[in-house]
Structures are given as structure tokens and as C-alpha cells.
Amino acid sequence: MSQQDYHVPDHIFKLSGVSKAYGETHAVRSVNLSIPKGLTTVLIGPSGCGKSTTLRLMIGLLQPDEGTVLFEGNEITRANILQLRQHMGYVIQNGGLFPHLTARENITLMAHYLGWEKSRINLRLQELVDLSQFPNDGLERYPVQLSGGQQQRVALMRALMLDPNVLLLDEPLGALDPIIRSGLQNILREIFYKLRKSVVLVTHDIGEAGFLGDQIVLMRGGNIVQKGTIKELIHSPAGPFVTNFINSQNSLQEVLQEEYE
Ligand SMILES: Nc1ncnc2c1ncn2[C@@H]1O[C@H](COP(=O)(O)OP(=O)(O)O)[C@@H](O)[C@H]1O
Numbered sequence: 661m662s663q664q665d666y667h668v669p670d671h672i673f674k675l676s677g678v679s680k681a682y683g684e685t686h687a688v689r690s691v692n693l694s695i696p697k698g699l700t701t702v703l704i705g706p707s708g709c710g711k712s713t714t715l716r717l718m719i720g721l722l723q724p725d726e727g728t729v730l731f732e733g734n735e736i737t738r739a740n741i742l743q744l745r746q747h748m749g750y751v752i753q754n755g756g757l758f759p760h761l762t763a764r765e766n767i768t769l770m771a772h773y774l775g776w777e778k779s780r781i782n783l784r785l786q787e788l789v790d791l792s793q794f795p796n797d798g799l800e801r802y803p804v805q806l807s808g809g810q811q812q813r814v815a816l817m818r819a820l821m822l823d824p825n826v827l828l829l830d831e832p833l834g835a836l837d838p839i840i841r842s843g844l845q846n847i848l849r850e851i852f853y854k855l856r857k858s859v860v861l862v863t864h865d866i867g868e869a870g871f872l873g874d875q876i877v878l879m880r881g882g883n884i885v886q887k888g889t890i891k892e893l894i895h896s897p898a899g900p901f902v903t904n905f906i907n908s909q910n911s912l913q914e915v916l917q918e919e920y921e
């Protein structure tokens with residue numbers, strides 16, 4: 661097969677029969693899931709249902725007990741993981757910024773490590789500062805000197821610095837108060853749209869899922885209960901759990917209002 665005949669997949673990740681247990685806890689059970697390119701997929705479900713584990717399996721921080729994880733058509737292995745991960749931007753739950761580095765140093769660390777020219781680094785950094793509406797004078801501050809919302813934007817810029825093929829975000833707005841959170845949801849939606857990135861976002865907020873997600877994946881006890889758009893989940897629920905989960909969260913009122921406006 662020549663290089664040109666090689667089939668380029670239209671999904672960025674493909675999980676087939678993936679299971680992962682921690683001792684007795686079956687965190688992820690026989691999951692089949694394709695993450696489409698250029699769209700935002702949201703993983704949602706109650707605490708402990710396996711969202712973060714699924715994300716960690718995608719970026720190769722965890723190996724599945726069973727099944728396979730493909731990234732752009734390649735199975736993730738110990739041999740290729742470091743290479744592949746340079747094409748994945750990841751924001752862990754709570755941001756995970758290095759406390760002893762300034763915002764600028766956090767964001768540009770990998771680019772320096774990879775030997776990027778200073779001018780290229782500064783150009784990319786300025787693009788990201790503009791995109792995320794981050795104050796320029798915040799770049800020289802340490803994480804403790806930044807607000808929660810600013811810290812999350814630094815984590816986001818760090819994940820986007822190398823222009824990854826996919827962006828994975830684990831509850832990026834989870835710890836923020838509602839007003840800051842809603843402002844950042846708007847910024848995130850604009851960034852996803854402008855960059856046309858493939859995005860996998862974890863949240864437990866159905867309103868946020870409906871606002872940001874093209875595809876929503878509802879999980880429970882390590883299984884996928886339903887995949888679809890927010891409207892499909894509302895109007896054609898796969899079972900009572902779906903409806904109960906949606907109705908238990910009043911943040912959905914905004915999504916419903918938008919729908920009927
Ligand atoms: N490192 C770990 N060791 C043991 N159990 C874990 C570990 N990480 C997660 N779990 C368990 O696996 C299940 C799924 O966890 P997780 O993927 O973090 O859920 P979520 O992100 O949806 O809250 C939970 O029961 C959790 O307690």
C-alpha cells in the first residue's frame with residue numbers, strides 16, 4: 661500500500677471494547693467510542709462514572725486491561741506514546757499548573773524544550789493570549805497570584821501552545837463560581853469554533869454539555885448509556901436514567917430556552 665492509499669480516519673480517537681479496572685472497581689467497561697474530528701465531544705455523568713479514566717486512556721496515561729485505543733488510526737503503545745502525546749493538548753482536573761513557574765513559563769515550557777525559536781514562541785503566545793482574553797500583565801505572575809478563571813486560561817493556553825490535533829479538558833471550569841464559569845464557557849466555545857479543534861471535554865454539568873458539545877456521551881458505572889446531541893438526549897432518551905439525569909440539573913433551563921427562542 662502506498663502512502664497515498666493509506667486511509668485517513670475521520671475520527672481522532674477510536675476506542676474498541678475498552679475496559680479498565682482498579683482492583684475491584686470497574687471504572688470503564690467494554691466502551692466503544694469514536695471521537696469525530698473537528699467537533700466537540702462531551703463526556704458527562706455522575707461522579708465516579710469513569711469520565712476521567714476514559715480521558716486518561718485516550719491520552720495513554722493509562723493502558724486498557726482489554727480492548728484498543730487508536731489515535732489518528734495508530735494504536736497507542738509504550739513505544740510511541742511520547743511522540744503521539746505531543747499532538748494532544750491536555751488540561752487535567754484542577755489545571756495542574758507548575759506553582760514555581762510564571763504563567764508565561766508554564767505556557768511555553770514544552771516549546772522551549774522542543775527548541776522553538778524565541779520569535780515563534782512569542783508569536784504563538786500572543787495569539788493565545790488574545791484568543792483567551794487573558795490580561796498581558798498576568799503572564800509574569802505565578803499561579804497563586806492569578807484568579808481561578810485566569811489559572812484555567814493559563815492551563816488552556818499551555819495545552820494549545822504546540823497547536824495539538826486534539827484538546828482534552830477534564831472539568832476545566834469545575835471549580836469556578838457561576839459568573840466566571842459562564843464567561844469562560846463563552847470563551848471556550850469561541851476558541852473551539854475559531855480553531856476548529858477536535859475537543860474532548862469532561863463535565864458533570866448538563867447545561868455546559870449542551871452549550872459546548874456537538875456530541876454528548878452520557879456515562880454511568882463505566883458504561884456509555886447514550887450518545888447523541890443534547891436534543892436527542894432530551895427528546896429520545898435511551899432510558900429513565902437519561903431523563904432523570906437531565907432533569908436533576910437546573911442549568912439545562914438555558915439550553916431549553918435557547919431551543920425555543
Ligand atoms: N487511581 C485510582 N485507584 C483506584 N480507583 C480509582 C482510581 N481512579 C479512579 N478510581 C475509581 O474508578 C471509578 C471511576 O473514576 P473516574 O474515572 O475518576 O470517574 P469520574 O471522572 O467520572 O468522576 C471511581 O469509582 C473511582 O473511585
Ligand SMILES: [Mg+2]
Binds near residue numbers: 711712713753
Ligand atoms: Mg473525574
